[in-house]
Amino acid sequence: MKRCYPFGYRCERGEVVPDEAESKIVQWMFKDYEMGSSLLALADSLNARGIVFKEKMSPWSKSRVQHILTDERYIGGKGFPPIVEPELFGKISRIRESKYVEVKLASGEIRFLQKHVVCGECGSRYVRKIDKKGARYWVCEAHCDSNTISENYLLSTIKDILTDVASDRTLLESAHQSTGFQNTAEIVRMEKEWSAVNGRCGFEAGKTLLLQLASKKFSACREDKSIYTETVYQAIVKALKTGEMGEPLFREVIRKVRTGKDGSISIEFANGAIVARRR
Numbered sequence: 573m574k575r576c577y578p579f580g581y582r583c584e585r586g587e588v589v590p591d592e593a594e595s596k597i598v599q600w601m602f603k604d605y606e607m608g609s610s611l612l613a614l615a616d617s618l619n620a621r622g623i624v625f626k627e628k629m630s631p632w633s634k635s636r637v638q639h640i641l642t643d644e645r646y647i648g649g650k651g652f653p654p655i656v657e658p659e660l661f662g663k664i665s666r667i668r669e670s671k672y673v674e675v676k677l678a679s680g681e682i683r684f685l686q687k688h689v690v691c692g693e694c695g696s697r698y699v700r701k702i703d704k705k706g707a708r709y710w711v712c713e714a715h716c717d718s719n720t721i722s723e724n725y726l727l728s729t730i731k732d733i734l735t736d737v738a739s740d741r742t743l744l745e746s747a748h749q750s751t752g753f754q755n756t757a758e759i760v761r762m763e764k765e766w767s768a769v770n771g772r773c774g775f776e777a778g779k780t781l782l783l784q785l786a787s788k789k790f791s792a793c794r795e796d797k798s799i800y801t802e803t804v805y806q807a808i809v810k811a812l813k814t815g816e817m818g819e820p821l822f823r824e825v826i827r828k829v830r831t832g833k834d835g836s837i838s839i840e841f842a843n844g845a846i847v848a849r850r851r
């Protein structure tokens with residue numbers, strides 16, 4: 573039979589009425605979701621019980637379950653006889669919204685960390701894995717003998733370090749990266765070339781080489797990032813006050829997160845300071 577009504581209803585003598593068996597399933601779905609079930613768990617359970625959504629249609633999926641949990645016809649919308657209590661329907665939509673916000677917030681942070689967490693042992697990226705039980709953990713992409721760390725530990729330690737910094741600004745002033753000029757093989761070669769040419773040919777001929785050398789030397793100068801210390805500190809303090817220690821803050825102040833063999837985690841901040849915390 574072709575379904576022309578939402579799951580839970582049927583047509584009887586030209587009128588839409590609740591289908592006894594299906595409406596019970598709909599009520600069960602709302603109750604189960606209220607009890608903490610997920611869209612996926614509901615879909616799996618419906619498929620496992622052999623409940624057919626519609627003949628010759630694909631089995632239950634997350635989106636099909638979500639459709640039902642958001643369809644206002646179940647509380648009497650569009651003239652349909654209600655089969656779900658409006659209070660329960662309202663509660664479900666609040667639960668859905670809060671789950672959505674949670675996922676959205678977490679995924680921004682996670683996306684940032686997927687690009688910025690590196691192995692302190694070998695320098696490879698750390699990658700996120702999810703085990704069969706749904707536990708999330710991070711490992712070195714190169715499978716070196718560095719630690720596997722739980723996502724909770726990673727996130728809470730990063731937040732602990734940010735809290736440490738907010739309460740002790742001097743942490744941001746220590747352990748700066750070396751700054752200043754760093755010689756390179758290319759510069760050494762060009763300097764030799766320049767001294768060979770200098771004074772023995774006209775200015776025009778030597779000019780190009782001299783300008784190239786100056787430009788190379790300029791880009792070899794590491795920027796002194798300590799001027800950013802105050803900006804980094806203020807951003808952390810502000811985020812801590814407003815409780816917004818998420819992706820925007822990470823993006824603003826964190827350059828790298830490194831794992832250590834002893835289970836420590838360190839953050840390299842935008843001003844070049846490195847602050848660690850041990851397990």
Ligand SMILES: [Zn+2]
Nearest residue numbers: 691694712716
């Ligand atoms: Zn590694």
